[in-house]
Amino acid sequence: MSGDSHPAGAGTEAPIGPEQREVEDRLVETVLSSFDGTEDPRLRQIMQSLTRHLHAFVRDVRLTEAEWNAGIEFLTACGHITDERRQEFVLLSDVLGVSMQTIAVNNRAYKGATEATVFGPFFVDDAPQVPLGGDIAFGAPGQPCWVEGAVTDTDGTPVPGARIEVWECDEDGLYDVQYPDGRTASRAHLFADADGRYRFWGLTPVPYPIPHDGPVGKMLAATGRSPVRAAHLHFMVTAEHRRTLVTHIFVDGDPQIAIGDSVFGVKDSLITRFEQQPAGEPTPDGRDLTGRSWARARFDITLAPEGT
Structure with a gap:
């Protein structure tokens, strides 16, 4: 952009x-x-850098006063809809890719460690513990899915006792906290065994829309963007002397991956095969799923050292 001109459609047509x-x-x-x-x-560095970037934005697009007012009204609306169950500003950060950029900055690539992705708004502390091979669905609707894997460090050494938090939506695209009845479903935690291995029953992930009935949803609609997230299963893995990992696994073959994940969370390394099993196929633990199909997936987790 020339210093004596500005892009078409800017607030004023006069040369600068x-x-x-x-x-x-x-x-x-x-x-x-x-x-x-x-x-x-x-704090001084952050405030001065923020000032430079904000002023550069205003000057770059030659922001009009009407557009400035519209922006203030948009942010005000984000504040009005935010409460203890909904954080519209986090949603805004997500759809602008700021959340993923912050994750990228704070989770540097390290010797093949599993990549991190967005935390999302639906994590809940104190999810129930299930034993190895337990069912995290707690009756939520969806296709049963057997998930297994191993937790190791970047040298391939097993990490016994790693705490694994898992959570996901049901087949209707809703997390338990989105229901008004206080249910706990499709979330739990478990611990890896002495060899770092883990296993549990969950649900085959499905795509779902992020909340889009507020100002962020209106922004997506105005810009022709989809609010839908690619199908995924959340993980948070913690272990002593290891960097905490917050990540998802995504379903290989999900068409939404090609269309685009609304919060830019998909990474190629996290796309995982969910192998469909026909009704009657024996399950790994002998669970009776008479008349029901199921799926299975393997996700091996590699943790970086703490402080990397």
């Missing part, structure tokens, strides 16, 4: 001359200097 640029530059420097006395150096 040197006097106008000087006025704008001076304002940026004045605002930046207002943070010079900030005692915390990290």
Whole structure:
């Protein structure tokens, strides 16, 4: 973009001359200097960098006052719809890719460690514990799915006793916290065995839309974007002296992957085969699923060292 022009459709068609640029530059420097006395150096860095980027955005698009007001109204609406069960600002961060970028910055690639992805808004502390081979669905509707794997470090050494939190939506695309009856379903935690292995019954993941009845949903509709997330199963894995891993596995062959995940969470390394099993196929643990098909998936988890 030329310093003496601006893109078509900007707020004004007049060229930006040197006097106008000087006025704008001076304002940026004045605002930046207002943070010079900030005692915390990290806070000073963040506030000054934020100022530079925000002012650069306004100048780049030549933001009109009407557009500025629309932006304020949008953020206000995000605040009004946010409560203890819904965080519209996190949703906004997700659909702009800011959540995934923050995860990328804070979870550096390390010797083949499993990649991280978004935490999502539906994690709940104190999910019930199930034994190895237990069923996390707790009666939620959906196709049964056997999930197994092993937890190791980046040298291939098993990580015994790793805590594995798992949660997912049901076949209707809803998490338990989205129901008004206080149910606990499709979530649990379990611990890897002495060889780092784990296994449980869950549900075959399905695509579902993020909440899109609020301002973020209106923004997606206005920009022609889908609110749908690719089918996935959440994991959070913790172990002593290991970096906490927050990730998903995604269903290989899910058409939504090609269309696009609304929060940009898909990574190729996390796409996993969910192998369909016909009704009557024996299950790994002898569970009776008479008349029902089921699926199975394997997901091996590699944890990076703490502090990497």
